[in-house]
Amino acid sequence: MPIRILTQEDLIRSGCLDYSEALEVVEDAFVKYAKGDVIFPDKVSVVFNKESQNRINCLPAGIISENVYGMKWVSVYPENPKKFHKPNLSAVYLLSELTTGFPIAFMEGSMCSGMRTACVGALAAKYLAKKNSQKIGFIGAGEQAKAHFLALKQVLPKLRSCNVSSRTAESAEIFIKQMEQYHKDVSFANCKNDFESAVKDVDIIITAISGQEQILKADWIKKGCFYCHVAGLEDEFSVAKKANKIVCDNWEAVKHRTQTISQMYQKGMLKDSDIYADLHELVMGEKKGRENDDEFIYFNSVGMSYVDVALANWMYKKTVSKEQGTIIEMR
Amino acid sequence: MPIRILTQEDLIRSGCLDYSEALEVVEDAFVKYAKGDVIFPDKVSVVFNKESQNRINCLPAGIISENVYGMKWVSVYPENPKKFHKPNLSAVYLLSELTTGFPIAFMEGSMCSGMRTACVGALAAKYLAKKNSQKIGFIGAGEQAKAHFLALKQVLPKLRSCNVSSRTAESAEIFIKQMEQYHKDVSFANCKNDFESAVKDVDIIITAISGQEQILKADWIKKGCFYCHVAGLEDEFSVAKKANKIVCDNWEAVKHRTQTISQMYQKGMLKDSDIYADLHELVMGEKKGRENDDEFIYFNSVGMSYVDVALANWMYKKTVSKEQGTIIEMR
Numbered sequence: 149m150p151i152r153i154l155t156q157e158d159l160i161r162s163g164c165l166d167y168s169e170a171l172e173v174v175e176d177a178f179v180k181y182a183k184g185d186v187i188f189p190d191k192v193s194v195v196f197n198k199e200s201q202n203r204i205n206c207l208p209a210g211i212i213s214e215n216v217y218g219m220k221w222v223s224v225y226p227e228n229p230k231k232f233h234k235p236n237l238s239a240v241y242l243l244s245e246l247t248t249g250f251p252i253a254f255m256e257g258s259m260c261s262g263m264r265t266a267c268v269g270a271l272a273a274k275y276l277a278k279k280n281s282q283k284i285g286f287i288g289a290g291e292q293a294k295a296h297f298l299a300l301k302q303v304l305p306k307l308r309s310c311n312v313s314s315r316t317a318e319s320a321e322i323f324i325k326q327m328e329q330y331h332k333d334v335s336f337a338n339c340k341n342d343f344e345s346a347v348k349d350v351d352i353i354i355t356a357i358s359g360q361e362q363i364l365k366a367d368w369i370k371k372g373c374f375y376c377h378v379a380g381l382e383d384e385f386s387v388a389k390k391a392n393k394i395v396c397d398n399w400e401a402v403k404h405r406t407q408t409i410s411q412m413y414q415k416g417m418l419k420d421s422d423i424y425a426d427l428h429e430l431v432m433g434e435k436k437g438r439e440n441d442d443e444f445i446y447f448n449s450v451g452m453s454y455v456d457v458a459l460a461n462w463m464y465k466k467t468v469s470k471e472q473g474t475i476i477e478m479r
Numbered sequence: 480m481p482i483r484i485l486t487q488e489d490l491i492r493s494g495c496l497d498y499s500e501a502l503e504v505v506e507d508a509f510v511k512y513a514k515g516d517v518i519f520p521d522k523v524s525v526v527f528n529k530e531s532q533n534r535i536n537c538l539p540a541g542i543i544s545e546n547v548y549g550m551k552w553v554s555v556y557p558e559n560p561k562k563f564h565k566p567n568l569s570a571v572y573l574l575s576e577l578t579t580g581f582p583i584a585f586m587e588g589s590m591c592s593g594m595r596t597a598c599v600g601a602l603a604a605k606y607l608a609k610k611n612s613q614k615i616g617f618i619g620a621g622e623q624a625k626a627h628f629l630a631l632k633q634v635l636p637k638l639r640s641c642n643v644s645s646r647t648a649e650s651a652e653i654f655i656k657q658m659e660q661y662h663k664d665v666s667f668a669n670c671k672n673d674f675e676s677a678v679k680d681v682d683i684i685i686t687a688i689s690g691q692e693q694i695l696k697a698d699w700i701k702k703g704c705f706y707c708h709v710a711g712l713e714d715e716f717s718v719a720k721k722a723n724k725i726v727c728d729n730w731e732a733v734k735h736r737t738q739t740i741s742q743m744y745q746k747g748m749l750k751d752s753d754i755y756a757d758l759h760e761l762v763m764g765e766k767k768g769r770e771n772d773d774e775f776i777y778f779n780s781v782g783m784s785y786v787d788v789a790l791a792n793w794m795y796k797k798t799v800s801k802e803q804g805t806i807i808e809m810r
Binding site: 149151153155156157187189190192194196202204206208210217219221223224225228232236238240244246247248249250251254256258408415444474476477478479 | 480482484486487488518520521523525527533534536537539541548550552554555556559563565568571575576577579580581585587589747758794805807808809810
């Protein structure tokens with residue numbers, strides 16, 4: 149029983165940091181979901197500490213036509229950075245093939261997981277942002293913000309200006325230093341902790357911060373904006389109220405979580421009928437995306453495990469073709 | 480993020496095939512369960528093919544005082560041997576520590592999983608078999624049968640005679656050849672496919688066959704016998720009807736499965752009140768085990784994931800102290 153063990157280095161060496169290909173895989177995963185080609189059991193979420201919200205989630209999913217079933221195993225420990233100088237998140241993926249049922253790959257997952265989230269946001273932007281969007285503004289400048297920038301630039305190649313704001317000016321600085329290497333046609337501005345100026349005059353807003361502070365105000369948002377909500381509760385309730393369309397990756401999943409619009413639903417401030425569409429309905433052409441340049445559109449995703457497994461399986465196949473990783477005979 | 484990758488060889492080299500220690504770990508896991516020290520979410524079971532019953536189960540569990548949370552990922556593909564000359568079962572374990580939430584070990588699991596099942600049967604025998612049991616009879620001679628023999632000999636050291644029956648005389652022959660190396664004080668008899676003679680005059684009966692055939696008859700069972708039902712539907716309904724006590728590892732879990740007594744429950748042939756105890760109640764002294772030498776006692780387990788994780792964690796710690804396995808820096 150050989151299993152391919154894949155480190156993040158193995159994945160990078162195999163060319164898995166390719167956002168253009170990854171976006172195709174992610175879009176295809178939504179098509180497969182819409183066509184009933186995915187296996188999608190409930191996730192298993194265990195919170196070990198109510199106060200710290202330390203948790204490990206197990207997210208199994210399969211894609212029948214790809215002959216693969218697997219899972220993401222992800223830990224979220226918010227206090228890790230402060231207490232141990234370690235990342236708050238860890239993730240690994242396990243994949244099995246469906247002919248014999250044997251596991252085939254065990255891989256580092258923080259890169260894949262981050263790319264998945266960013267690609268889903270970018271896929272939403274493909275259908276919901278103005279095609280000629282030029283200005284983007286970030287609240288939060290961490291790994292998720294960077295991944296979103298890279299993915300969004302694929303679907304919105306005309307992006308020319310990028311404002312970055314963050315509680316610490318330093319992390320915005322790091323964002324800019326790293327991202328300007330990838331896209332030299334974009335001019336970056338470090339807005340430090342002036343969140344308003346970072347997002348006031350942009351076509352795309354991304355909020356990706358840790359912590360639960362309703363920073364983004366409805367007044368800051370201009371007509372025609374696409375807003376991709378990545379974190380938890382980082383926008384005031386009137387933001388979603390102002391939206392012409394609210395789109396989710398999967399509203400049925402979102403509504404039971406703790407995001408801003410989930411909380412609004414739970415408080416009775418938002419009804420099922422206030423949600424315009426789930427992302428796969430746009431991908432399948434069942435509903436229209438953006439219909440004019442004035443709409444303000446709000447997107448919220450919580451992450452679908454079949455997208456994770458589709459992306460991890462794509463990465464696995466890349467490592468096979470590049471002969472990367474360590475193959476271990478388990479028995 | 481270093482993860483220890485453990486093959487079956489690594490586990491064997493670290494001394495994990497120690498049934499005596501493993502039994503202590505398994506008994507302790509039931510104590511921990513009774514004391515509320517385990518995290519025990521529902522398993523995720525996906526059947527890919529109704530006809531073949533090909534399936535992959537994901538069984539997460541944690542033990543708080545051991546600072547560990549993990550899961551067993553097990554595939555059961557009944558047609559593998561015939562179609563691909565490969566085992567019908569594969570299993571791997573993933574373990575995370577609960578201080579930072581990071582994964583620490585990824586290990587081959589068929590050995591651990593097999594030892595777990597056998598140790599639970601042996602633990603039941605410790606409380607439910609006659610202390611001076613000398614004769615044991617097997618229906619089925621595969622890996623599970625062998626593991627049960629090794630585990631049972633630990634709790635019933637007076638076993639002197641072992642009858643082995645199987646659909647194929649060859650597998651009984653292999654059973655005997657392998658087992659007589661471990662326990663030279665036992666005399667073995669190959670009963671071939673004469674199931675009745677294998678179990679007619681014994682103190683302990685183990686049925687561990689694949690397939691769904693009600694081979695074991697109530698008439699064959701003598702007074703004072705302990706019967707450990709390992710497989711699915713291998714005994715006629717009147718066996719359980721004849722039992723003075725029926726004990727499970729966890730009746731609430733058993734009753735929703737497809738074992739003999741599960742089917743009897745679903746057909747209305749067995750009520751909740753017909754079940755004498757769950758195993759942890761015997762371990763904790765809340766209920767008496769065997770009370771005299773005449774009782775015929777029926778034991779059925781389906782496997783509790785916290786026992787899996789407890790045993791896997793014990794194995795992991797052994798490999799750490801023996802410096803075995805391959806440590807891979809995942810990122």
